[in-house]
Amino acid sequence: MAKYFTSNKVGLYLLAIIVVQPIVFKAFDLDRSIVIEITGHSVFIIIGLICIHLNFYFHKNKNHHK
Template sequence: MAKYFTSIKVVLYLLAIIIIQPIVFNALDLNRAIILEIAGHSIFIIIGLIFIRLSFYFDKRDNRN
């Protein structure tokens, strides 16, 4: 799993989370309910892991040709 996290894309994703997540949470008022807050954080993390894995898959596939 470590090979997925060696890219600059990971840093960009984490930066996007730091900037975008508080804006989304305040806009949707998710800070009030602890369950929604935990679910929101989990969704952001899962989406990020999916993007990282897909980018690794497509980079690997492009490098074979």
């Protein structure tokens, strides 16, 4: 799993979470319930992990076909 992560990808993902997540939570009023808040944080983390994994997968395939 460590091969999927580079410092740039993780840094950009953390920056996106810091900027986007509060905006989304305020827009949809997700701060009402602790369960919804925990679920929202989990969804953001899972989406980020999937994006990093897909980025690695497609980048690996692109380099493989050269």
